[in-house]
Amino acid sequence: MPVPLVSFRQVSYEYPRSERPALLDVDLDIRAGEIVGLTGATGSGKTTLCLALNGTVPQFFGGRFYGRLLVEGRDTLDHPIHEQAAGVALVLQDPSAQLIAATVEQEIAFALENLRVPRAEIVLRIETALAAVGLSALRARHPHTLSGGQQQRLALAAAFATRPRLMVLDEPTSQLDPRSALGVFALIRELNAQYGIAFLITGHAPEEMAATVQRLVVLAGGRVVADAPPEDVYRDLPLLSRNSIRPPGVTVTFAQLAERGATRLAPPIRLEVGLEQIKHLPAPRPFDPPVATPAQSGVPILSLDRVSHVYADGTRALTDLTLEVHRRDYLAVLGQNGAGKSTLLRHFLHLLQPTEGSVRIDGALLATYSAPELAQRVGYVPQNPDRQLFNATVEAEVGFSLRVLSLPPGERERRIHTVLDSLGLLPLRHRHPFSLSRGDRARVVIAAVLALEPEILVFDEPTTGQDDEGARAILDLTRRLNQEGRTVILVTHHLSLLPGYANRAILLRGGRLVLDASLRTAFHDLEALASTDLQPTHAVALARAADDRLRTFTPEELAGLYGAHPTSQGSTP
């Protein structure tokens, strides 16, 4: 039997001053050329396991290390990190954090120069790597002018150019839109097939994982609690639920169909299989969607009137965009990277001013509000929480803006306690924000914004990097705030999470408004979705495959139309 490429033997690891092990008795093999997925709840030890593979854990962090980890037969504790990096390439969760050169070409060359690869060979490898990831035309661009998807592909190219035996990708698509995410996973499959590189991929993207990995490992509390083909793992819904892992939408739908006796087949994990299977089921009962709440009248809390924005370099980001947001709206903003979503959000915050048109809050032009006034009207939670954290404790972070507003100490303390409690952060109030997991750091930023009690809350991809439970907790909170009277505007790529939360969606393409409709209508406007390269959710695709007239948009709604026991239909319009 061949020696595995990676061999964990009773590996445990404790960070310095940590109260519990980040990894515990891990026994795991990865064979050459294998694609292995690694999933688990936030804080389950996925990133630590990745960092152990080139010796960064424990050599860079210190702490206590138990057991033995062999990569290509070499003990990771006995060799310098830079030697190990030649065989194990690591791509971090935020690709922009590891891009350091001035051009795309130089970025790929950097690691090769450090590995003392001959110049002629470097030139050759740059060409191969650029061609493999489709960035040849952008070789002279500065990496930080690339889109998120392009940066991700560049990070992959720079890692691939070192000709590693193993590529470790920590949440490689968490920042990407669906089209870019599909592209990255297709690239992984191609590099694996063409060059035989083994991959370890962590993440919360079940649809892409199901289509790509050969084995799926589940971590919980630093332990390996499952190591099996993805079919076996994704069909074990109790295991997924215990570990806060979202199953593919098609699996959930078919599991519910099986519960109702509509099928005896094992739930598929890939959509194309599900689409084929559902055609062979008996015809579903007709579905009457709940009546959508009529649009509100009166002065909108936020309005854009024929807004266009052209950046200084001539890039047209928004064109003739008119939009009214009313109090208590829960608006989802959808579109691919580069569709104009961020530019739109910056207009809400007066960080950008329209080149043409106007933006108003309660009928008054945004320019008439002072910065503190605007901060109390519009709260903004950015996509990358780390850019907004600068205090030494969670409590200080949440209370910072309240101190600036000179609130009385009693009121300040009340607000801090309330938001920390509502986000489950009270036990962490004295911790340093950067000692927390990414998911917890995101919650700290949300808490800091909520403490200001703004009327309008703008969330830019708040579920990025969150496990299923964390994502649901954040969305539940947004729904509660909405029900309490706040207006919520949420940008997301995770369409399947939206039913039950947003009541309205707008779809942007190239800076233009393509669609403004109820969430259900938007989800079923397949033509509009296709025009922006957005894929319908599994539940919607399955409903339309079963009967093109069906307008269900959750697995529960669709499954309720099969079997002997009709269930109440969903209430989200």
Place this chain on the structure above:
Amino acid sequence: MSGDRSTPGPAASIAEPSSVPSGELRTVVFHGTAQIGGAPVASVIVLASVVAVLSFIPFSVALSAGNGFPMAQGVYSLTGWLLGPWAGATASGVGSLIGIFLAPHTAGIPWITVGGAASGALFAGVITRQRTHRRLTGLLAVVIVLEVVIFVRHAVFTNGVRPGVFVAAYLTHLIAIVGFLLPTRRWIGGLIASPDLRRVALGLFLGTWMAASLMMFGESMMGYLILNWPDELFVFFAGIIPLEQAARSGIGAVIGTGVIAGLRSMSLVKPRDARY
């Protein structure tokens, strides 16, 4: 599912899995080769960048050479405590060298600025409760005493500056010099190493005051040897130097406390000679 190890058997269903590692405890050694004085080169580069960026910000309208001083002067000593004396001196020296080109408005006399930046980190690196770097400490003490002798000889005995005026002008620095030669140095080092962040802040304030005073006294001496400013300027210094030292110490304490609090909570492995 055969691979699922989470499904407990009847006996295991009531027992929490042990959190005691069963593997052999290993000795953790950092095998990286790119180090300066026990600190990773990457850390030195990061802090050099910080020093270069802070060189942009002028923080006073007047100083010995007639220019504003850069905010970076408040963190030269911090690099010594974060990286140790040699790596800290490299970071400060390289950062201020870059700063001279990027921000000439705060540079003063360039070679004195770079040497001063490096010396500030060197002095800070030996302000520690540990009895390490004894030779370096002894050498720095000799250098300081020589600076005092040369400065006094040139100003008082050659140029006729009144002794009382000289002492008044450099009282802040002279107190720091005495403090450095006495065990006060180790007491301040103990404060910086304390787990209590309030004591850390106090230690950083006093330590920055001490290291920056030693640095500035040397810079002033060299500037004086070149410029020979008049007696009247010493009188002006008597008022301005304590204020500027307070500003440097404040910068060092505020930035340093935040940085040390962050580094401690991020559990990064410390450079060999780090003092926090």
